[in-house]
Amino acid sequence: MSSKTDQRRPAPVDPLLYRQTCARFATGITVVTVVDGEGRPHGMTVNSFSSVSLDPPLILVSIDLRNAILGHFLSTRNFAINILAENQQHLSRQFSVPSENRFRGVDWQSGELGVPLLDGVLAHLECAVANTFEAGDHSVLIGEVRFAAYREGRPLVYFGSSYNELAQ
Numbered sequence: 001m002s003s004k005t006d007q008r009r010p011a012p013v014d015p016l017l018y019r020q021t022c023a024r025f026a027t028g029i030t031v032v033t034v035v036d037g038e039g040r041p042h043g044m045t046v047n048s049f050s051s052v053s054l055d056p057p058l059i060l061v062s063i064d065l066r067n068a069i070l071g072h073f074l075s076t077r078n079f080a081i082n083i084l085a086e087n088q089q090h091l092s093r094q095f096s097v098p099s100e101n102r103f104r105g106v107d108w109q110s111g112e113l114g115v116p117l118l119d120g121v122l123a124h125l126e127c128a129v130a131n132t133f134e135a136g137d138h139s140v141l142i143g144e145v146r147f148a149a150y151r152e153g154r155p156l157v158y159f160g161s162s163y164n165e166l167a168q
């Protein structure tokens, strides 16, 4: 019975082709931040950010189950999305590589919900965790936006697995 079902299943898309195809979708880059039970800030670079709903205002990020930081997001009530500006490529790198303290040398403030807001970003959203669920090898974190702010400026862009800027 199960072998018949398996035979009818279409061949899975090649993983490299899948990644390269998804990389044709240009995104911004965010640093998602959270504070742990001892008050220490944590953050990671994420481009899976997407707005989900207007009413209520919901956003999502998708976090690899292997990421050490995931536990902090699953045990917190609040987190922040920091949308990087075009001159903040160094922050994208800093928050995506292993480090004892990713916030070293980074200026940030505590937001209304006590979440880390990075200085100089284009925009930030402070969110309450509304839902989390596993999808494949990632955990999807849905946040309800409680506070939002932005400034005029140009974004850091990610396309084809490379950093880009919007054309002038």
Ligand SMILES: Cc1cc2nc3c(=O)[nH]c(=O)nc-3n(C[C@H](O)[C@H](O)[C@H](O)COP(=O)(O)O)c2cc1C
Residues within 6 Å of the ligand: 029, 043, 044, 045, 046, 047, 048, 049, 062, 063, 064, 066, 067, 068, 069, 070, 092, 093, 095, 096, 097, 098, 099, 158
């Ligand atoms: C541009 C860019 C976008 C990324 N987007 C995501 C993402 O959406 N989800 C994710 O799980 N990891 C993403 N990563 C990788 C994580 O930033 C990285 O694996 C994570 O910081 C590792 O965290 P850890 O050291 O706490 O395990 C991205 C990395 C880069 C450079």
